[in-house]
Amino acid sequence: MKNTGQSSTSTEQLQSHIEKLQTQFDELSAKLKWYEEQFRLAQQKRFGASSEKTDPNQLDLQLFNEAEVLATTEEADAHVETITYSRKKPSGSREAKLDQFPVETIVYQLPEAEQVCYCCGGALHEMSTETRSEIKIIPAQVKVVRHVRQVYACRHCEREDVHTPVVTAPMPRPVYPGSFASPSILAHVMCQKYVESQPLYRQEQQFARLGLPLSRQTLANWMIYGAEKWLSHLEERMRVHLLRQDVLYADETTLQVLREPGKAPQTQSYMWLYRTGRMGPPIVLFDYKRTRGGEHPRDYLQGFHGYLHVDGYAGYHKVANTTLVGCWAHARRKFDEALKVLPSTEERKGTVAQQGLQYCNQLFVVERDIKEKTTEERYAIRKERSKPILDAYLVWLCQQRARTLPKSAVGQAIAYSLNQWEKLTSFLEDGRLEMDNNRSERSIKPFVIGRKNWLFANSPRGAKASAIIYSLLETAKENQLNPFQYLNYLFEQIPQLSDVTNGEKLDRFLPWSTSLPDVCHITKS
Structure with a gap:
C-alpha cells in the first residue's frame, strides 16, 4: 500500500511537471513566433516595397459578391463582342507650357554682303524662318538695394524765418530694422529650409559660393525674428478660422530640441498638426510642444465643436465637445x-x-x-x-x-x-x-522630410518659429500659392501696417484671401 501510494504521487508529480513544461513550451513557441514576425516585418520595412496596394484580384469576398458571381445577364448576346482600348490623351504642345515665361529672342541673319543668290547673283529676300526654343536658367544672384530718401527744406524760410520746415520723402519700413535682411532674402531662406528641406549650414555654403558671407547663426536669427515679429500674427488669425470649422484633422510626430530646459538633448519633443478637411478654406497649422500629452490638443482646440479625425492615440480623448473619427x-x-x-x-x-x-x-x-x-x-x-x-x-x-x-x-x-x-x-x-486620417498624414509629411535633413531644432524658440513658418508655407501650398512670392509679399506689406493685431486687416493677407495679388498664385500652364 505504501509503495502504491508513492507510485501514485510520483505519477501525479510527473504529470504536473509535464503540463508545466508544455505550458512553458507553448509560451516560448508563441514568443518565438512573435519575434519571427517582428524580424520579417523589420526586414520588409527595410528592404521591401512600401506600397500597401492590394492585387485587384484579391479584393472580392464571396460574402459580398456572391450575387454578382453567380448571376448571368439574360439579355446578353453571345454573338456580340465588345472590344475596348485606351490611349494616352495628348496633353497639348510643349510650346504651350512655356507661354507663362518671358521670351528672349535671338535673330540670326546673313550679312548684307552675303544676301546674294549664288546661282544668278540676284538679291535674296526673306522667304521664311526656322525657330527652336530652349529653356534658359538664370542662377541666383545677389544684389544690394540701397534705399535713399530725399530730405527737403525751404530756401526762403532758411533765409528769412527762424524755423525752417523739413520734409522727408516717405520710405517703406524695413522688415528687420538694423540688419541687411530684405523681404526677398527672408522669404528665400525660409523657403529653402522649410519647402526645399535645405538646412541652414548648406545655405551658408551656397551664399559663400556667391561671395556673400552669411553665417548660419545670422540666418537662424532672421528666421526667428521674421516668424515671431510678423508671421505669428497671421498664424494666430488662421487658428481662429480653424476653430470655426466643423470637421478637423490632427496628427503628431517627434522632434528633437537640443536646449530645452530640464530635458536632455536626446529626449523627444513633439510637433502637432491640425488642419481642415473637405469644407472651408484649406488651413494647416503646426504646434510645437515638449511632450505628447493629451492636454496639448485639448488646449489648442479649445472652443472647437465637431468631428476630429485622428489615429489610435488615446490622448485625443481629452479634447472636449468632439466626436473622434478613426x-x-x-x-x-x-x-x-x-x-x-x-x-x-x-x-x-x-x-x-x-x-x-x-x-x-x-x-x-x-x-x-x-x-x-x-x-x-x-x-x-x-x-x-x-x-x-x-x-x-x-x-x-x-x-x-x-x-x-x-x-x-x-x-x-x-x-x-x-x-x-x-x-x-x-x-x-x-x-x-x-x-x-491620410489628409493630416500628407500634411505632416513635409515636416518629416525636412526633419531628416536638418535633424533637430537648437532651442524652443527655434522650434516654435519652425512651427509658425511651416503653418504659413503649408497652408500657402494648400491654397495653390507660390511659397516664395507669398512670403515676399507678406514681408513687404505687413511691416507697413499700423496695427499688426487687427484681425480684419490681417485677413486680407491670409493664404485663401481674394485680395492677394496675382504674383502670389501659381501660374497654371
Whole structure:
C-alpha cells in the first residue's frame, strides 16, 4: 500500500511537471513566433516595397459578391463582342507650357554682303524662318538695394524765418530694422529650409559660393525674428478660422530640441498638426510642444465643436465637445503587416490576415466610388453599401478574436479594430467625413522630410518659429500659392501696417484671401 501510494504521487508529480513544461513550451513557441514576425516585418520595412496596394484580384469576398458571381445577364448576346482600348490623351504642345515665361529672342541673319543668290547673283529676300526654343536658367544672384530718401527744406524760410520746415520723402519700413535682411532674402531662406528641406549650414555654403558671407547663426536669427515679429500674427488669425470649422484633422510626430530646459538633448519633443478637411478654406497649422500629452490638443482646440479625425492615440480623448473619427488606413495597415510577416513558404490566400485585409478593401472600394459625390450622396451610399460590410466585419472580428493569439501580428490587427470600433464607424454619421486620417498624414509629411535633413531644432524658440513658418508655407501650398512670392509679399506689406493685431486687416493677407495679388498664385500652364 505504501509503495502504491508513492507510485501514485510520483505519477501525479510527473504529470504536473509535464503540463508545466508544455505550458512553458507553448509560451516560448508563441514568443518565438512573435519575434519571427517582428524580424520579417523589420526586414520588409527595410528592404521591401512600401506600397500597401492590394492585387485587384484579391479584393472580392464571396460574402459580398456572391450575387454578382453567380448571376448571368439574360439579355446578353453571345454573338456580340465588345472590344475596348485606351490611349494616352495628348496633353497639348510643349510650346504651350512655356507661354507663362518671358521670351528672349535671338535673330540670326546673313550679312548684307552675303544676301546674294549664288546661282544668278540676284538679291535674296526673306522667304521664311526656322525657330527652336530652349529653356534658359538664370542662377541666383545677389544684389544690394540701397534705399535713399530725399530730405527737403525751404530756401526762403532758411533765409528769412527762424524755423525752417523739413520734409522727408516717405520710405517703406524695413522688415528687420538694423540688419541687411530684405523681404526677398527672408522669404528665400525660409523657403529653402522649410519647402526645399535645405538646412541652414548648406545655405551658408551656397551664399559663400556667391561671395556673400552669411553665417548660419545670422540666418537662424532672421528666421526667428521674421516668424515671431510678423508671421505669428497671421498664424494666430488662421487658428481662429480653424476653430470655426466643423470637421478637423490632427496628427503628431517627434522632434528633437537640443536646449530645452530640464530635458536632455536626446529626449523627444513633439510637433502637432491640425488642419481642415473637405469644407472651408484649406488651413494647416503646426504646434510645437515638449511632450505628447493629451492636454496639448485639448488646449489648442479649445472652443472647437465637431468631428476630429485622428489615429489610435488615446490622448485625443481629452479634447472636449468632439466626436473622434478613426482611421481605417491604420486598421488596414495592421492586416497588411500581418500578411507580410507570414513566412515566404506559407500560403497567404485564405489566411485570417488576408480576410481582414479584404474587409478593409471593400470599404475603400466604396469610398473610391463616392469620392466625387455630394455630401448627401456620400452619406446615403455609405448607409446602403458600407454599413452591411461593417456589420459583417464586426461579426468576423468577434469570431476570430477567440481563435487567434493576442500578441501575434494578426491578433493585434483584430484587437486594434475592436478597440477602435466606435471611432472607426463614426464616418457613417456625416458625408463630410472621411474614412482615414491620410489628409493630416500628407500634411505632416513635409515636416518629416525636412526633419531628416536638418535633424533637430537648437532651442524652443527655434522650434516654435519652425512651427509658425511651416503653418504659413503649408497652408500657402494648400491654397495653390507660390511659397516664395507669398512670403515676399507678406514681408513687404505687413511691416507697413499700423496695427499688426487687427484681425480684419490681417485677413486680407491670409493664404485663401481674394485680395492677394496675382504674383502670389501659381501660374497654371
